[in-house]
Amino acid sequence: MPAHPLPPLPQPGPDTAEFWEGCRRHELRIQRCAACRRARFAPRPACPHCGDLRFAWVRASGRGRVHSWTVIHGPTLPAFQHLVPYAAGVIALDEGVFMVGQIRGCPPEAVGEGLRVRVEFDDVGEDVSLPHWRVVGGAATGGGGRARGSSAAARRRGGRAGRARGARTRRR
Numbered sequence: 001m002p003a004h005p006l007p008p009l010p011q012p013g014p015d016t017a018e019f020w021e022g023c024r025r026h027e028l029r030i031q032r033c034a035a036c037r038r039a040r041f042a043p044r045p046a047c048p049h050c051g052d053l054r055f056a057w058v059r060a061s062g063r064g065r066v067h068s069w070t071v072i073h074g075p076t077l078p079a080f081q082h083l084v085p086y087a088a089g090v091i092a093l094d095e096g097v098f099m100v101g102q103i104r105g106c107p108p109e110a111v112g113e114g115l116r117v118r119v120e121f122d123d124v125g126e127d128v129s130l131p132h133w134r135v136v137g138g139a140a141t142g143g144g145g146r147a148r149g150s151s152a153a154a155r156r157r158g159g160r161a162g163r164a165r166g167a168r169t170r171r172r
């Protein structure tokens with residue numbers, strides 16, 4: 001039984017199923033236009049730059065920097081109440097697209113524009129993993145129990161077998 005209520009879960013559709021399947025495998029997938037070669041996110045059938053319908057899914061580096069952010073103090077959904085205060089923001093990926101997510105690995109007040117982050121995933125069910133962002137390197141000046149990168153890495157090494165044993169991230 002999860003330690004906390006589940007967050008709202010994705011409802012994969014024709015455009016987004018590949019993205020969520022990537023998350024399940026701890027891969028961050030984005031679309032790249034076959035005509036103009038530009039990356040795009042969120043997933044959609046046509047290129048917002050040139051309108052072409054041809055594209056490929058590619059695995060993003062999973063790295064980027066904080067573009068903008070806010071600190072959530074609550075009240076919030078029950079699934080997030082144990083996290084407050086926490087930072088969430090818009091991440092500019094190295095591929096040139098933007099994604100939104102929680103920013104972990106340093107105190108919320110230490111988050112700032114340009115801070116380097118990398119993606120991590122929470123396994124919230126057998127077939128659902130949700131991405132969030134963790135501060136990279138020396139920018140983290142503390143964070144106490146929030147610095148949990150090693151457990152995430154261990155889960156990645158464990159892969160599906162780890163999940164089959166019921167291993168899950170407990171958000172804190």
Ligand SMILES: [Zn+2]
Nearest residue numbers: 033036047050
């Ligand atoms: Zn294009």
